[in-house]
Amino acid sequence: MIANSDPLGQHDPAQAPMGTGPEPESLWTDWSRSFGLQVPILNAPMGGVAGGVLAAAVSKAGGLGMVGVGSAGTVEFLREQTSVPSLAGIRFGVGLLAWAVQNDPGLLDAAICAGPSLISVSFGNEWWWVDRVHDAGIATATQVYDVDSAREAYEAGVDILVARGSEGGGHGIHRVSTLVLLQGVMDAVPATVLAAGGIASARGLAAVLAAGASGVWLGTPFLACPESLATDAVRALVLKARGEDTVQTRIFDIALGYPWPPRFDERVLRNDVTDRWCHREDELARDPQARIAVAGFVELGGPATAVVDAGQGVGLVTDVRPAAAVIGEMASGAAALLAAWALRHQPGCSHRNGA
Numbered sequence: 001m002i003a004n005s006d007p008l009g010q011h012d013p014a015q016a017p018m019g020t021g022p023e024p025e026s027l028w029t030d031w032s033r034s035f036g037l038q039v040p041i042l043n044a045p046m047g048g049v050a051g052g053v054l055a056a057a058v059s060k061a062g063g064l065g066m067v068g069v070g071s072a073g074t075v076e077f078l079r080e081q082t083s084v085p086s087l088a089g090i091r092f093g094v095g096l097l098a099w100a101v102q103n104d105p106g107l108l109d110a111a112i113c114a115g116p117s118l119i120s121v122s123f124g125n126e127w128w129w130v131d132r133v134h135d136a137g138i139a140t141a142t143q144v145y146d147v148d149s150a151r152e153a154y155e156a157g158v159d160i161l162v163a164r165g166s167e168g169g170g171h172g173i174h175r176v177s178t179l180v181l182l183q184g185v186m187d188a189v190p191a192t193v194l195a196a197g198g199i200a201s202a203r204g205l206a207a208v209l210a211a212g213a214s215g216v217w218l219g220t221p222f223l224a225c226p227e228s229l230a231t232d233a234v235r236a237l238v239l240k241a242r243g244e245d246t247v248q249t250r251i252f253d254i255a256l257g258y259p260w261p262p263r264f265d266e267r268v269l270r271n272d273v274t275d276r277w278c279h280r281e282d283e284l285a286r287d288p289q290a291r292i293a294v295a296g297f298v299e300l301g302g303p304a305t306a307v308v309d310a311g312q313g314v315g316l317v318t319d320v321r322p323a324a325a326v327i328g329e330m331a332s333g334a335a336a337l338l339a340a341w342a343l344r345h346q347p348g349c350s351h352r353n354g355a
């Protein structure tokens, strides 16, 4: 074991080669065990990125893979993508957008019919869907952004609250960071809470599990996986980006005409369009010609104009690795970090404060 052979803590447990430390399975939480997962890791349901192949890969690696049905998602897309894990007999979840379900209730029907273990509906504050999903014997989840929205979702009967901090990629309410939010939500409601936003390495995973999270909901770390629906051009942008290269904006929702409630903006990689229009969203909304121009740039999708949702953890995504490798490395690194910490703080250990 790493921790025994390195009592002074000079070796970094997070960097230990896979298979040389505690088993990733040692990261279990009460919830992950009861949900039948080997590791308490879910991929976030990322529209346009998390399709059936990624969901299947994440579940096969011991977590729970989620299929994301995003702003442009349709019932056909949902059926096609969920059939991948479903036909292979692999568990999966489905993530929907509240406003999209409102506009097309067929999305929720199709999600239920697909037979997932979990359905999340995020970005809304109506809860009629919770009973419908429960009636089908399926667990429910939603993302929350502050203590009030966590209380509301808990009281509405949602099984799993995803405390999604402002570091996260894609849409959210970008006001409270992940660790602050996690502490507040866990103190406020006795719910199953997953942490999300900016968790992109073994260290982040260890931190939130040590804080008591039941698991993690990871988006950005899976962006560059070969199993994702992202194009190679998007993967290249992700690999190049640093943590400080993201911005929050409504530019693309305004230009593309998606009916996102204005309180949700989108964390994306900075590009020529965001450099020009960030903080000028109201002006863009009033200018039809400019909206057409921005939509045209998005269509081009070149490196300077492509819309790439990504969180601040993007700087930690440095190569294209299969989902199983992402999960294996994060889980074994976190298990080693937590084991080393526990060992160092055992009664009688002379290096108690040597971390």
Ligand SMILES: Cc1cc2nc3c(=O)[nH]c(=O)nc-3n(C[C@H](O)[C@H](O)[C@H](O)COP(=O)(O)O)c2cc1C
Pocket (backbone or CB within 6 Å): 044, 045, 046, 047, 048, 049, 068, 069, 070, 071, 095, 096, 097, 122, 143, 164, 167, 168, 169, 170, 171, 172, 196, 197, 198, 199, 217, 218, 219, 220, 221, 308, 309, 310, 311, 312, 313
């Ligand atoms: C590319 C991308 C697309 C996303 N699409 C969705 C979506 O369709 N539905 C959803 O509930 N969340 C979506 N999200 C947000 C994630 O659920 C989650 O909040 C976020 O990825 C967590 O932060 P992280 O990216 O730092 O891991 C998306 C995130 C990314 C990066």
